[in-house]
Amino acid sequence: xxxxxxNNPAVxxxxxxxxxxxxxxxxxxxxxxxxxxxxxxxxYRKTLVRQISQHAHSEVVGMLPExxxxxxxxxxxxxxxxxAKIQDEGGHGLYLYSAAETLGVSRxxxxxxxxxxxxxxSSIFNYPTLNWADVGAVGxxxxxxxxxxxxxxxxxxxxxxxxxxxxxxxxxxxxxxxGYDLLVAMxxxxxxxxxxxxxxxxxxxxxxxxxxxxxxxxxxHSAASMKWKIKRFTNDELRxxxxxxxxxxxxxxxxxxxxxxxxxxEETGHWEHGxxxxxEFYNTIQGNGICNKQRMKDRIKAHENGAWVREAAQxxxxxxxxxxxxx
Amino acid sequence: xxxxxxxxTYCMRLADDSAILSQRLGEWCGHASHLEEDIALTNVALxxxxxxxxxxxxxGQIEGKGRDEDALCFHRVEREFTNLLLVEQPNDDxxxxxxxxxxxxAFMHPFWEAMMNSKDELLAGLAAKAEKEAAYHLRxxxxxxxxxxxxxxxxxxRTNDALEFLWMYxxxxxxxxxxxxxxxxxxxxxxxxxxxHLWDETVNxxxxxxxxxxxxxxxxxxxxxxxxxxxxxGHILSPMQYLQRSFPxxxx
Numbered sequence: 001x002x003x004x005x006x007n008n009p010a011v012x013x014x015x016x017x018x019x020x021x022x023x024x025x026x027x028x029x030x031x032x033x034x035x036x037x038x039x040x041x042x043x044y045r046k047t048l049v050r051q052i053s054q055h056a057h058s059e060v061v062g063m064l065p066e067x068x069x070x071x072x073x074x075x076x077x078x079x080x081x082x083x084a085k086i087q088d089e090g091g092h093g094l095y096l097y098s099a100a101e102t103l104g105v106s107r108x109x110x111x112x113x114x115x116x117x118x119x120x121x122s123s124i125f126n127y128p129t130l131n132w133a134d135v136g137a138v139g140x141x142x143x144x145x146x147x148x149x150x151x152x153x154x155x156x157x158x159x160x161x162x163x164x165x166x167x168x169x170x171x172x173x174x175x176x177x178x179g180y181d182l183l184v185a186m187x188x189x190x191x192x193x194x195x196x197x198x199x200x201x202x203x204x205x206x207x208x209x210x211x212x213x214x215x216x217x218x219x220x221h222s223a224a225s226m227k228w229k230i231k232r233f234t235n236d237e238l239r240x241x242x243x244x245x246x247x248x249x250x251x252x253x254x255x256x257x258x259x260x261x262x263x264x265x266e267e268t269g270h271w272e273h274g275x276x277x278x279x280e281f282y283n284t285i286q287g288n289g290i291c292n293k294q295r296m297k298d299r300i301k302a303h304e305n306g307a308w309v310r311e312a313a314q315x316x317x318x319x320x321x322x323x324x325x326x327x
Numbered sequence: 328x329x330x331x332x333x334x335x336t337y338c339m340r341l342a343d344d345s346a347i348l349s350q351r352l353g354e355w356c357g358h359a360s361h362l363e364e365d366i367a368l369t370n371v372a373l374x375x376x377x378x379x380x381x382x383x384x385x386x387g388q389i390e391g392k393g394r395d396e397d398a399l400c401f402h403r404v405e406r407e408f409t410n411l412l413l414v415e416q417p418n419d420d421x422x423x424x425x426x427x428x429x430x431x432x433a434f435m436h437p438f439w440e441a442m443m444n445s446k447d448e449l450l451a452g453l454a455a456k457a458e459k460e461a462a463y464h465l466r467x468x469x470x471x472x473x474x475x476x477x478x479x480x481x482x483x484x485r486t487n488d489a490l491e492f493l494w495m496y497x498x499x500x501x502x503x504x505x506x507x508x509x510x511x512x513x514x515x516x517x518x519x520x521x522x523x524h525l526w527d528e529t530v531n532x533x534x535x536x537x538x539x540x541x542x543x544x545x546x547x548x549x550x551x552x553x554x555x556x557x558x559x560x561g562h563i564l565s566p567m568q569y570l571q572r573s574f575p576x577x578x579x
Contacts, residue, residue, distance in 0.1 A: 063356065066357075067357035067358070070353045070354075071353055072566045072567070072569055072570060073570075074397075074401075074570035074571055074577075074579040075396075075397045075401075075571075075579045076379060076380050076383075076397060078579055079376060080376045080380075083356060083373055084369075086357065087356075087366050087370065090362050090365050090369075094362050094363070097362075182579075185579060186579070188578075189578055190574065190576055192574060192577070193577055302358045303360075305360065305421075306359065306361060306421070308479065308481050308485070309361075309421050309482070311478070311481075311482070312475050312478025312479050312482030313478065315482075316475075316478045
């Protein structure tokens with residue numbers, strides 16, 4: 001899903017051969033895909049590793065807030081939809097770790113970076129899911145925001161990442177519709193259900209807008225990522241697209257978005273909107289969100305509790321290989 | 328008057344087995360040892376939810392009181408659930424979860440295969456689909472039993488503990504009471520003892536490859552089919568049924 005690493009400046013490392021660099025840029029400008037065995041500048045490689053791995057970590061950490069409702073889903077059908085969705089997120093994590101591995105890092109190293117706090121994941125997953133409507137709101141708003149960020153990544157210059165994103169975007173679009181469907185069903189229901197939906201949207205609206213990163217004027221602008229066609233739109237452009245698409249969906253749903261400044265501008269054809277609490281955003285990415293510590297604790301616990309399982313699988317594989325070579 | 332109380336009871340037992348085991352598997356979601364296994368356990372849970380939905384819906388039609396799949400799953404109390412004691416046993420660790428799945432799937436695979444010949448059209452149709460899924464559940468869990476049993480000393484010990492603990496719950500799968508025998512007579516159900524040799528063959532060969540010793544024949548627990556459960560079931564139902572019970576008028 002979640003690509004806040006796009007907001008960091010591209011990594012600048014060392015001096016590259018000017019001729020190779022020019023040929024590389026010419027390929028990018030012709031919209032050719034860069035493949036794993038092609039020459040690429042070290043900074044391009046490093047920027048991609050960081051971005052793809054943060055994206056993978058976000059998918060995996062993102063399984064937790066939704067997983068919070070698996071045992072409490074209110075119908076068998078909704079339970080199956082939720083499980084299948086979370087399973088997709090795990091699958092996205094897998095493709096993305098694999099895409100990152102084509103750049104010469106191992107999944108183990110990347111997971112270690114997450115668990116030791118060296119790597120980040122999307123700020124949105126540090127917010128709790130407090131009622132059943134949150135499951136729908138995560139699909140509608142969070143996956144909706146993710147799609148806005150990710151559709152341009154299907155055209156990313158790096159081949160393995162762009163191909164992973166094509167599949168991921170198809171699944172995310174499906175999740176968004178499922179989330180919306182869940183909310184529609186609740187809005188047709190009792191007053192208590194409608195209150196749950198409004199409550200979920202009130203809490204998740206601003207954190208969803210934060211997913212696009214700080215405003216362009218405050219953002220450490222990443223010229224290299226734009227030049228290399230890793231990133232194609234600015235934070236504010238993407239946020240605006242999301243708001244424009246979502247306002248009408250909110251109307252159809254019958255809920256109020258918690259932004260008193262929201263109004264349609266006839267001249268620009270866009271919805272003007274207020275700003276999220278950026279202090280809260282910076283605090284959340286620095287580890288002070290309500291769930292940051294819990295999310296890391298859960299990931300570390302799963303990893304540590306699984307250590308003996310992974311060791312057993314390796315020991316068994318080694319025994320089988322030894323038997324085979326002895327035969 | 329219900330037209331076929333035995334068939335209703337039979338479908339409810341199978342549906343409860345699937346619903347409760349899928350609930351246990353769902354507890355792993357996001358918490359398994361590695362991503363591939365997280366996805367695999369969820370896959371098994373999803374298949375089982377599919378079976379539960381079909382069986383509850385059918386049971387509701389047989390009963391004829393207007394109860395749908397969710398009414399049957401979310402609005403009954405512990406004593407009304409008739410699942411096997413085996414499937415409600417907790418996820419003490421991955422070895423328990425895998426061994427529970429293996430002992431169950433080693434039964435369910437030949438069970439569904441035999442049920443493809445049921446005279447009941449819906450059960451035969453479900454069996455044709457479930458047989459393929461159970462074959463995967465069995466292969467997946469058996470491979471893990473072997474890997475863990477023949478992996479490290481720690482994994483061997485944990486898997487052996489799980490086997491010894493869960494063994495006393497396996498006898499219940501082969502019970503044949505009046506409900507089952509009346510349906511066997513109509514060729515709607517199968518006598519579970521007729522597939523005991525297949526279960527034994529699978530269990531013996533997998534345990535041998537895993538360097539695990541089959542526990543000696545001993546006292547077997549019973550009661551699940553009569554609604555007499557371990558203390559765990561209430562704790563499974565509490566979160567599972569909470570929304571339906573808090574808002575009984577709501578549709579989700």
